Amino acid sequence: MSQNKIETDSESSRKVVFFSTRPYEKNVFTALLCERNKSLPPRIEATFFEHPLNPSTAASCKGFSDVVVFVNDNVNAETIDALKHADVEHIALRCAGFNNVDVNAATRAGISVSRVPAYSPETVAEHTLALILTLNRKTHKAYNRVREGNFNLAGLIGFTLHNKTVGVIGTGRIGKAVIRILLGFGCRVLCFDPIEDVSVKKMGAHYVSLDELFAMSAIVTLHCPLNEHSHHIINESSLAQMPDGVMLINTSRGGLVDNDAIIKGLKSRKIGYLGLDVYERESELFFVDHSQEIIQDDVFQRLTTFPNVLITGHQGFFTEEALEEIANTTIDNILSGSNRL
Incomplete structure (x- = not known):
């Protein structure tokens, strides 16, 4: 397990451990902490782990006041019990969603939880439109053809987005950013x-x-949180209400979609286009290079066989501006207790 540490020489400091940390995140947080630690205490002594937080790794948090986690860390009741015994005071999510944290268990354990409720909503909104436009105009396929000297347009026909009806489920900050862009395209x-x-x-x-x-949308895009009310909001019944050939986009949470129903919808051509930046069992796949392995997830592998499916690996948030906002808000939450759930 890889570990990196940033230390301070101040006695007034908070010891913070980051889990599931990728090099690009470490670079952003390291630069920020070097700048922040020049100011008044409390300062932050940071340790970075590449491995995830789960019940098995939670014991390594002994001696840390705060743990910083991401979307695929498993912060269930068992993990939180281990964090309590390690005297952890605060769980800081460096993301907006918190469905992977048992908040009730954390409350019972006396551990506060914070998150980053909003970071550059335009970032995810723009990725949503990138999926829509790529699926529609098939630019990913055209790119490969042209590189091979194939300029045949057969199979690349799309549709005009202007005047199309688009259904947006969830009108928080990201949903509103998507709406602004769609209205700019002339969509209803x-x-x-x-x-x-x-x-x-x-x-x-x-x-x-x-x-x-x-019933009325040619495109349906999801921008709602995952909870007991929204789990599998896209299912066999809801798909049956949609027009044939509907485009479905999910850049929110994988659990919003029933994958078995989606595969049936693709096979029956009820779904004409599917764009996913999230996946229900992505914790076992995303953010890691599996190119030299045999992926064991049969559902995911089945989805990749359809020519009208485009999957990205949870990169909707992945811009320089968003990473900087996430880092700043996360550190503010640790230092000041703002945005705590």
């Missing part, structure tokens, strides 16, 4: 959210029931 935008936002209506989008959204 329908929305569903349990809490309607007046600013969304002022932009020109229309709130409808979930059933209406499914």
